[in-house]
Every structure is written in C-alpha cells, then in structure tokens.
Amino acid sequence: MELGIVHQLFGQARSAAGAPLYEVVTCAAEPGPVRTSADFAVMAEHGLESLRGAGTVLVPASHELDESRPGEGPVPAAVAASGAERIASICTGAFVLAAAGLLEGRRATTHWLSTGRFAEMFPGVRLDPSVLYADEGAVLTSAGEAAGIDLCLHMIRRDHGAAVAADVARRTVVPPHREGGQAQFVARPVAEPRVSSTAAARTWALEHLDRRVGLAELAARESMSVRTFTRRFREESGMSPSQWLARRRMERALQLLEETDLPVDRVAERSGLGSAASLRVRLRTELGVSPSAYRATFRGPRAP
Template sequence: MAVVVREGVQPMELGLVHQLFGGAWSPGGEPLYEVVSCAVEPGPVVTAADFAVVVAHGLDVLEDAGTVVVPAAPAVDEVRPGDGPVPAALVAARERGARIASICTAAFVLAEAGLLEGRRATTHWLSCERFAARFPGVRVDAAVLYADEGDVLTSAGEAAGIDLCLHMIRRDHGAAVAGDVARRTVVPPHREGGQAQFIARPVPEPRGSSTAAARAWALERLDRPVTLAELAGRASMSVRTFTRRFREETGVSPQAWLAGQRVERARRLLEETDLPVEAVAARAGFGTAASLRAHLQAAVGVAPTAYRATFRGR
C-alpha cells in the first residue's frame, strides 16, 4: 500500500492510514499490509502543521502498490490539484490494477486525474458544492462518510478517513479483522449515518431527549421484528417526531439503520461461526435466507456462501 504525501498534507490523515492499515494482523500475527509513504521527491515534505515529515520513497513505489491512498493537502487541493506528476501517476497505477482512495479534499486530485468521471464520490461537506461545480461529470454524494466504487474510493472530512480505512480493511479481510483494528485504536468499527449529521444548522432545534436508548434496545433484538412504532415508543415520541430526530442524529432513516445493523450482524456470524445460512438469517433478523442474500448482495456485492468462503475458508 502506497500513501502519497504532498506538500501541505494533513498529518492526521497521513498518520491514520499507517495506524489503521499497519495495525491489521492475521490470526497468526502476520501483518496484512505493507504501508509505504512516497512523494514526488524523496526527502522533507512540509505538512499543514508546523513540522515537516521525511519521506524516503518517490512515486515509483506506485508501480508495485495494490492500493494507493491520497491524504488531503487542503491548502492546494481546490486550487491546483492537477499540478505536478501525481495525477498522472495515479492514472498509471489504476491502469495497472491498483485500487485508489482519497481522504477529504484529495478527491479533487482524483477527479482532476479523471478517475471519478461518471462515478459516485464524496468529499468534505464544505467543499461539495465547489467540487460538483468543477466536476459536473462526477455524481457527488454530500451525505455519506465515504463512497466505494470498487476500484476508486473517496471519503469525507479527515475523521471519515478512519471510516474509509476500516471499510477497506473489512472489505479485504472481514469484519473480525476490522473490528480488532478498531478496538485497538479505540474507534467505532462502523459509524452510523453520514456527514449530514455534522453539518451545522442555522437554528439548532432544542432537544430534550435522544434516540440512543431506542437504538440500544433495538440492537439487543435484531433477531426479532422491530417496528417503527416500537422504536418511537421506547423514546416516548410520536412516530413522526422519532423519524425526524433519528435522521438528525444518525443521518439515515430508522429502517436503513436497522438493515445496516442486521447486515453487520450477519457478516460477523458468517465469518465467525459455522451456522447454516438459514440460521444466520434468523439470528440477524432477516427471517429467510433469500432476504439475507438480497441485503448482503446489495451491501457487499456477494452472496452469503461466497462471503463465508472468502473470510472463513482461508
């Protein structure tokens, strides 16, 4: 894995890539990724903070990289993302089969290189309107924490880079490995909702209660039917108020949140147990194997048996 370090890089973003991917280990204790930083010119690179970092490698390391991650350099990303050899190097890496990912405003660099044309992408919510105006051929989704187009991925603000990295680890090696990395880093393995919940509203609505207790109650009952009326009742709200408040707090509807939690439960059961698919579907609250198959296919692109073979059959 190559991490492209550019002038003005955000130190947090550079560090989190190394921290998360460098902390992914196999059950036998072997590192699952080799993470290498590179720059246009090896040597000291000025960061967005009051210190520089010394990068030992040039862009030639992209020739052997299976994944390339580009952290943001906010002072230049929207001004001159196409400067220098980085966009061309990213295109060449993609043509060789590498997976390309950006954090925060580094999405401008990927778009400038043409890697996002006709694709869904995201960036920091403060930059989404400018991004959409500059790259009309990109389908900008300002509501999500990250967008996964398979071989090209983008994330929102820098903390969303953590969500993206954990998602990539989960996609590569399963929920158990990603969960272990998250626990040791003391971050949630999967954050609810999207970046819409972090956008400041001009007049914040006073809030005397929360939907958190209802979410905790639902998590204990994923194997059973959970109705919207029941959730609203746990929060002592009307269904209409609860639905609005739930979306404000998580960025998604209650139904979408429940489905996502059930998919995560099913993934863990497929990875960690030998339960038949029908039993996994029941314990995750999908009821039938057909329903589980449809939801898992929509979420991760594979059927339950194929998912289990990937992460349990190694």
C-alpha cells in the same frame, strides 16, 4: 491526521497468526521533507515510482493544492497511471482523484465544506455529500479526516473480513462502524436578518415550539394579513414560516439530545415534533441516525 490514520489502521491489521496484512509506504512528488500545516514536516523517503506495483493507492488531503489546483503537478497523472487495483482518497484528496479522471460518472464524496466547489469543478462526478464514504469498487472516497477512519476500516473489512477490522478498531479505540453519514456533522445555522418586520413573531414562536403554532397566529402578532406576513417572512428569512418552524424544531430537538437526558418522547414533545416515532423518522431522514445514536455521538459530559 489523514496520513497517520492510514499507517495506524492498515499497519495494525494482522492475520490470525499475527503476521502483518499490509505493507504501508508513504511517497511524495519529491522524496524528502514535506511541509505540513502543523509545526513539523513529514519525511517521505519514497518518490512516485513507489506507486507502480501498489495494490492500493490512497491519497490523503493536501489542502493547499486539492481545491485550488488539483490537476497541477505530477501526482494526479502518477496516481492514474499507477496500475493499482484500488485507488482511494481521504477528505479533499477526492479533488486529486477527480482531476486524474478517476471519478467521472462515479459516485463520490468529500468534506461537506468543499462539496460546493467540488460540484462546480467536476460536474461529471455523482457527488454524494451525505455519506461518510463512497465505495465504487476500484475507486473509493471519504468525507472529512475522521471519515478516513471509517473508509480504512471498510477497506480492511472488505479485504480480510469483519473480525480483522473489528480487532483493528478495538486496538485504535474507535467503533468498527459508525451509523449515519456526514449530514449529522454539518453546521446548519438559520440566518436571522438584523432588521425584520417579523422578528417579534419568530421570537414568540421560539418560546412556544412545544405547541401548535398557526400561521394566522403568527401574522396576528405582527398585525399583518397572512398573505403579507408570509411574503415578508420569506423575504427576510429565505424560507416559508412552516419551513422555518420545521428547521427550528429540529435544532431544538438536537440541542435537547446533546444537552439533556430527557427521554426521546419528551424531547419530541418539547421541540414540537410530536411523538418519539415522529422524531425518529425525522432524524433518520435528515441525518441518517437514530436519536440514541445522535445522543451517543454528541452528548456533552455530564456534570459531576
């Protein structure tokens, strides 16, 4: 996918007269068939010598190598020595750019599942796991595969203006600009212990998220003092009762946005987040999107 979108998007960019605005060439460490994770190979007819003289070099993800041995092989050195005016990556291709020394001291991103490993391997990079792409001028990085679409459209927009990028987006049937960052796509389950002395209180709280839930009330349901309850709750869940409630309320709000047509104020009320204004602030702060934008992205199909 991350290889195909480069050809799809840059290949469709046209001038007002209909002339192609980019020439896209695919190269590999060794010309010929390149094995993929699918049941077909990619035929790359060009070698790394094609990088010399390129205006832009774009490194897509290669999951076998990027995270385990990103500095091995000839690709990182060839990318660094290409002399290209602009170098970019899609998904875990950022590991290759970092191994080539191109991201040191720069802001960058990669797929949210890989940010922990990336931070450990390249502490000198200013990793931003919340964004869909990071633009540092001559070096750009994107998050997961689909975020490569956002990055490519951004590069086209930067090169040739919003009208050209919008035309490419329209032909591809994707939005010319997506709101928010990759935080909205990160799975955030709250782990529950198998055996817990505070489980009954949590179960009750989940059934009453739409009302004010006090710490003393939760502790009383387990016949504990507030101090003992708070200590055991943190030991068993890894967070304080107030943090757990805030997380659960946000999860309930997201579930209601995804699965119902309730107005935003009713979603906020039923999830215990108060007002529509409060919900909007929470979503904007935590996910970088509005409730309507989140719903438009994740709302499941309506029943016929």
